[in-house]
Amino acid sequence: MARDAQENTVMFKKGAEEVSRAxxxxxxxxxxxxxxxxxxxxxxxxxxLSGDPAYITSHKNARSMIRQLERDELLEELVRNYLERG
Incomplete structure (x- = not known):
């Protein structure tokens, strides 16, 4: 009996270089x-939450920097940091 693809957990890992950049x-x-x-x-x-870059200042090129990464990459770094320190 074939398993439905939606039942399987997808795994992915980021390299240390990507985590450091985020x-x-x-x-x-x-x-x-x-x-x-x-x-x-x-x-x-x-x-x-919104994806709207207007929430981020352009001071020190911050808006441009944050748009270099996908929001899911930023969220992953925040969750990792929170859980590993907690």
């Missing part, structure tokens, strides 16, 4: 938002 971008964007007087957490959440 972390560097998140930290840089966080710092740029903070420097401009924004609440970086709120702004990043707004961007991650």
């Amino acid at each position: 972390r560097e971008i998140l930290v840089s964007v966080y710092e740029a938002l903070k420097e401009k007087g924004y609440n970086p957490i709120n702004q990043l959440v707004g961007y991650l």
Whole structure:
């Protein structure tokens, strides 16, 4: 009996290089938002939920940097960091 493809769990792994890049971008964007007087957490959440780059300042090229990665890559880094430290 064949198993339905929807029942199988898909696995993927990112290389250390990709994880490091996501972390560097998140930290840089966080710092740029903070420097401009924004609440970086709120702004990043707004961007991650909506995909609208207007949530991210262009200060220090932050908007351009964050758009170099897909939102799922950023979320993966945030979840990994949260769970590994918790």
